[in-house]
Amino acid sequence: GENVEQHPSTLSVQEGDSAVIKCTYSDSASNYFPWYKQELGKRPQLIIDIRSNVGEKKDQRIAVTLNKTAKHFSLHITETQPEDSAVYFCAAISASGGYNKLIFGAGTRLAVHP
Amino acid sequence: NAGVMQNPRHLVRRRGQEARLRCSPMKGHSHVYWYRQLPEEGLKFMVYLQKENIIDESGMPKERFSAEFPKEGPSILRIQQVVRGDSAAYFCASSRQGTQETQYFGPGTRLLVL
Numbered sequence: 001g002e003n004v005e006q007h008p009s010t011l012s013v014q015e016g017d018s019a020v021i022k023c024t025y026s027d028s029a030s031n032y033f034p035w036y037k038q039e040l041g042k043r044p045q046l047i048i049d050i051r052s053n054v055g056e057k058k059d060q061r062i063a064v065t066l067n068k069t070a071k072h073f074s075l076h077i078t079e080t081q082p083e084d085s086a087v088y089f090c091a092a093i094s095a096s097g098g099y100n101k102l103i104f105g106a107g108t109r110l111a112v113h114p
Numbered sequence: 115n116a117g118v119m120q121n122p123r124h125l126v127r128r129r130g131q132e133a134r135l136r137c138s139p140m141k142g143h144s145h146v147y148w149y150r151q152l153p154e155e156g157l158k159f160m161v162y163l164q165k166e167n168i169i170d171e172s173g174m175p176k177e178r179f180s181a182e183f184p185k186e187g188p189s190i191l192r193i194q195q196v197v198r199g200d201s202a203a204y205f206c207a208s209s210r211q212g213t214q215e216t217q218y219f220g221p222g223t224r225l226l227v228l
Contacts, residue, residue: 043205044219045219046217046218049216089156089157101159101162101170102147102149102157102159102217104156104157104158105156107155107156
């Protein structure tokens with residue numbers, strides 16, 4: 001079945017440094033890749049997404065890259081701030097069968113130290 | 115424009131009781147998804163519903179769990195004869211369409227089984 005692997009599971013950086021989280025997916029039909037940020041006790045919130053017809057997308061300090069050939073995509077956070085500390089989940093969606101199902105990675109716990 | 119609503123936010127049940135979780139999608143959304151999140155773990159897909167139809171229930175245990183999304187009213191996830199292992203956060207998400215559409219999450223229901 002579909003599978004999404006996410007690395008690293010934990011990431012600790014100093015404020016101002018960059019953070020990179022990587023995911024690979026197994027279903028070659030996947031065509032939509034969202035990233036969610038979840039703070040402790042809160043709901044997952046969409047921070048950025050990318051579709052398979054583009055290779056990169058940027059929104060201020062956050063960027064996502066997609067390599068469809070290699071079936072992997074990455075989240076890049078630049079100039080990290082303490083409020084970026086949270087668990088980040090990547091996901092892949094497959095439209096095969098006419099409907100979408102989000103398959104999540106296991107999450108990356110990011111800690112940004114002042 | 116209200117987001118996805120879930121209630122109750124916290125639910126305590128004793129083993130053997132029933133748990134009923136409700137989800138009202140965002141206005142204009144007719145697709146609902148339920149996910150389970152165990153402590154310190156990622157989100158696992160359970161079931162995908164459209165109005166009056168179950169589209170995919172491949173992630174839902176066959177025993178004790180059921181879901182519905184009636185023509186009127188919220189989607190309901192029902193867990194009968196709860197056991198301690200059912201303790202988790204249950205999130206629902208909704209989308210406008212069912213293909214490549216962003217899913218927006220509710221605040222979750224935290225179920226504790228004593």
